[in-house]
Amino acid sequence: MSSENLKLNRQGCFRLYTAARLLIQVYRPYFAQLGITYTQYLVLMVLWEQDALPLNAISQRLYLESNTLTPLIKRMAAMKLVARKRNKNDARQTIVTLTEHGRALREQAAAIPDCMATVLRQRGVADEEFATMIPVLDHLIEALSK
Amino acid sequence: MSSENLKLNRQGCFRLYTAARLLIQVYRPYFAQLGITYTQYLVLMVLWEQDALPLNAISQRLYLESNTLTPLIKRMAAMKLVARKRNKNDARQTIVTLTEHGRALREQAAAIPDCMATVLRQRGVADEEFATMIPVLDHLIEALSK
DNA sequence: CCGCAATTAATCGCGCACGACTATTTTGTA
């Protein structure tokens, strides 16, 4: 193992961390227009795909724990994006459902990926280039999430 | 532009965000042993390379603003890792210098990249695989940071 | 059917990130 590769890991982490932050910064104004944050958008994405999920299921999808999700979803409930209710069959679970407002946001948010793709292309990042990272990121996530 | 690629962007952001989080989670216990956080480690890395930098310079290296760095570095000063002092030549600047303790941590932290590389390899992520992302991440950071 | 382990959310405290803003100091220029 060369010291080159050692350095690479640590710098790789920094690059991953920085690229994620900067990319989310580009997203932020679009979400701000809808009155939501990036993380709230992630929760909505999960619910748009399948509604009425227990917090547990959202947790597994997003790799976020209840200590992050519970307050997050409470804020979303306060904004009338979702509703929280106990599961009758299993009183331990809290079921999260979309409100009309939460469902309606889907159409408005649909345009965001287009905008993002355009922004990236304008800044010289080709889709194909970005795409080369996807399988590695998936491998990394799969390897680190257990 | 296929809807496939549109989806890819948004999911690409999520993957980037998640992979960064999970990777830092693996780092965290090592840093905890030294009594520091990942972000504090980043500041130390910059200062280990060149000591006595104005906050401004650290900001540029880490892509973090003063609203993040000022409190962060104050905490590090409270822990006696660094010292803060005004620049005599330019009273606007705050110069951040390593203390003896901050300098000493370098040797202890030196082992961490080894551990990380081992952990990743154990989990089936080869250095070469990770390395393929580096140029793309650099391109992304360069493109998004202005 | 009892009790104990596992599951599921929730709570708490702290440290980032970051948008918006302010205060101070320097610089450049008319």
Next chain:
DNA sequence: TACAAAATAGTCGTGCGCGATTAATTGCGG
């Protein structure tokens, strides 16, 4: 030289992330 513009840190408020812990509920082996 005056003074507007730029540079530099700092402050404030909010929303994550997450380690640690707790409370409530369910499931399961004996």
